[in-house]
Amino acid sequence: MSLIEVHDLEVHYPIRSGFWNRVTDEVLAVDGVSLSIEAGETYGLVGESGSGKSTTGKSIVGLEKPTHGQVIYKGKDITKSANRQKLDYNQDVQMIFQDSLSSLNPRKRIEDIIAEPLRNFGKLSKDEEKLRVLQLLDIVGLDADALYKYPHQFSGGQRQRIGVARAVATNPKLIVADEPVSALDLSVQAQVLNFMKKIQRDFNVSYLFISHDLGVVRHMCDNIAIMHRGRIVEMGTRDDIYNHPMHIYTRRLLSAIPETSVAHREEARAKREAVEKEFQENQQRYYDKDGKVLPLLDVTSTHKVALPADEVAKLQREAD
Amino acid sequence: MAQNDPLNKKSSISAEDLTRLSKEAEATATPSSRQIIWKEFKADKIALTSAIIVVGFILFVIIASFFIPAGSYKAVNIMDYFNKPFTPDFWLGADSSGRSVAKLLIVGSRNSIGIAIGLTLISGTFGIAYGLISGYFGGMTDMIMSRIYDFMLMLPTLMFIIVLVTIIQNYNAITLTLILSLFQWMGSSRLIRSRALAESRKDYVAASKTSGTSNFKIIFREIMPNISSLIIVEMTLAFAGNLGVETGLSFLGFGLPNGTPSLGTLIANATDPTNITQYWWTWLFAALEIIVLCLAVSYVGQALRRSADASQRLGDK
Structure with missing residues (x-):
């Protein structure tokens, strides 16, 4: 069993505006994160x-109060402060x-x-x-x-x-x-x-x-x-x-790692530009129509990626 | 400590080293805040003189007033009507009832300073605690607490005090202090709240929370020491201001009960044109005392503030 499990964690912050200072929108700081x-x-x-x-x-x-979701530790949901106290969680x-x-x-x-x-x-x-x-x-x-x-x-x-x-x-x-x-x-x-x-x-x-x-x-x-x-x-x-990075965002992050070899400078630059070009052209494939990240799907037993189902099926076949 | 504690195995330090290492640490310890304050006053001679003047004067009036029987400054003696100052019997002259200005000044100072200290302590303590709690919890608590002091600030304070003083039949220095305190805490509370609001969002507060420290302890043991410089400045300035509150009320005739001397009643002598021009000794000494005290207090406050803030210190150079 895992030490700690996070299920579908969401933290949304309200945006207040207008004369009555009512909640008009939300910042989706964390929008459904699960990990263990x-x-x-x-x-x-x-x-x-x-x-x-x-x-x-x-x-x-336990410093931030989630709007939705659970964090399970020793079988208890510690997003509730009563459970944190009972477990002496922060110890x-x-x-x-x-x-x-x-x-x-x-x-x-x-x-x-x-x-x-x-x-x-x-x-x-x-x-x-x-x-x-x-x-x-x-x-x-x-x-x-x-x-x-x-x-x-x-x-x-x-x-x-x-x-x-x-x-x-x-x-x-x-x-x-x-x-x-x-x-x-x-x-x-x-x-x-x-x-x-x-x-x-x-x-x-x-x-x-x-x-x-x-x-x-x-x-x-x-x-x-x-x-x-x-x-x-x-x-x-x-x-x-x-x-084996699959998502375009992962590839962008990886290509942003600075390399210190002067000899391969042009090569690395071309690689970065290619990744950026793909991101600019194929963005709608990796994100849904609101620009949100797609749901995670299994590629192998350890590797999950947020891509459309048909894409993942293709990747699975390649992995096998 | 348990023997199987992983720390004992992983660290080369064991119980035998404790005293030796503690001594080493003490040798290089940073000076305590008391030492820092003392250094700061030694470096700033004006502040040191001011501190001696303030403390010395307060002690003097409190001790001296015990040796002045109530009868001697209350009895009217027509023969000494406006006696000149600097004479053997009347060091600072006499007023229109032939009472010694020196005695009135000593007893009056004790009353006024006592009220100012009491007022600063009561309203300051409450105001600081109120502001800290309001700022720390934020959100709805802060909203409600802020509206309460907004309401208090809106009240015409002086009118309320005058009405209360008139309604309450038997009041003395203590009840007057309490009445004044009711209307004096909002200023410091608002100031402290704004700093507490900023301070409680810092990481060390979050670290304390994850270390399992209670809210109450975080407010008064973690946040309060970090805004102590602000508190000290606020309290010293409030003391100088509160000296004026009672004095002003007594000047208007609504301060201490009739016949009780205070700095305000002495200064009230200056409302008479002949007193201002001819019998200057009836009011000038009291006025000078207030000026000197307020100045000295603010110098002391400045030195304290510098000692609380490492970047402003003079004593380290």
């Missing part, structure tokens, strides 16, 4: 900004935020920041708590002298590692990492990602890894879902997505 995360795996959620990937993550942690599901500075309270010392979940979910004595904070700092590669400092005294990478330490503090089963490295420069990105991988090996924690960076996702994730316009356009294993 296994214990110990890293699940990648990829998409452009505004595609609803962060909102999906926040709904799974098992934690979050790493994108902005490392604003996610750490500027008025609190590092000790108090990392100890906050410990104080709320556990009953540790003062010394045990301090020891645990020191161990957590050690795990993310920070020295003991960080204990009584404030967040603004650290660099971006160090702050993000403090955020990782806080998320790991309660020994969670799942950590939702909302673009954890997109605000960091490349050398620091690798450092933080390696700490996250090490923690996964040591504690057998699952990640829901939200990112727009396909290079990073390839390094981190076992299974990947590509989101566009609030829906999933394609989901599958790393191999499915990177070596």
Whole structure:
């Protein structure tokens, strides 16, 4: 059984306008997302900004109230706050935020920041708590002298590692990492990602890894879902997505990964242009008449794609 | 802690290292807020002088007023009618009833400052809590709470206070403070709400929520410290303003009950043209006191605000 299952999740925001400030329209931030995360795996959620990937993550942690759909954990629907309280849900599901500075309270010392979940979910004595904070700092590669400092005294990478330490503090089963490295420069990105991988090996924690960076996702994730316009356009294993992309949006994202070989510059450019041309010409084939993403259909046992039924049947035959 | 805790196996730090590492951490610790405030006052001599003046003066009037029996500043003595100031018996002269202006000033200052402090504390505490709750929860709660203080703001405050003071037969400094507090909390509440609204959308609040912290704790332990600079400035300015509220009411004759001295009743002497030109000592000292106090309080407030905001600090240089 999966660790956590998301069924048909929808988050719609009302748009109010006019003299009476009535609801005139809705933003479909997340519009029917279903996925399931296994214990110990890293699940990648990829998409452009505004595609609803962060909102999906926040709904799974319980920060956003979905308008429809369920998130099932241990057989309970945790979109209801009563169920979250009963399960001590956030002891098992934690979050790493994108902005490392604003996610750490500027008025609190590092000790108090990392100890906050410990104080709320556990009953540790003062010394045990301090020891645990020191161990957590050690795990993310920070020295003991960080204990009584404030967040603004650290660099971006160090702050993000403090955020990782806080998320790991309660020994969670799942950590939702909302673009954890997109605000960091490349050398620091690798450092933080390696700490996250090490923690996964040591504690057998699952990640829901939200990112727009396909290079990073390839390094981190076992299974990947590509989101566009609030829906999933394609989901599958790393191999499915990177070596057999089917949806035009996935192909566009993949062709946007920068390549650093000068020799193949023209070649890569021609490839990008071909993908873009296909998207411009055949858009109506990949989206329905309102521009919405089509329902997901199985191609193989692991690979799903949002394409018309006849197209999928053709692809299935090719796969066999 | 349980022995099979994965952390114990994965981290090289064990219980034996705790004291050593704690000491290391303390050696490099950032100074506490109290040390920062003290540094800030040491760097700004005007603020330090102001703080000494304000605290010293408040202590002085409170202690000195215990040694002035009520009879000595209430009794009318026609022989000392408008006695000149700077004489051995009357340091600051006497008023039209022959009462010592110095004694009236001390007792009056105690009354006025006491009311201002009480008013600031009561209305400030309520206003800040109201604004924080309104801003944090947002949505419908915010909507209803905002309309309530909009309604309160619309009321003609001065008229209400005057009517209430006239209706209530036996009132004293405490009841007056409570009546004034009813109409003074909205300003700070509105200001705090706007900041709390912005602050509670930040990620650290979301992080606290996922860490299982209760709403009440998030409001008062997470958000409030982050807007403390605003609160300090608001409270010091409110104190200076509240000094004026009671003084103004007493000046109009609706403040403290008749015969109770206050800064306002002393300044009210200046409504008489002969007092202004000839008997200046009856009102000038009270007016000077208010100016000096308000100025000093705002200097103290500025220094406190700078110490709360790392980018404005003078003490670090």
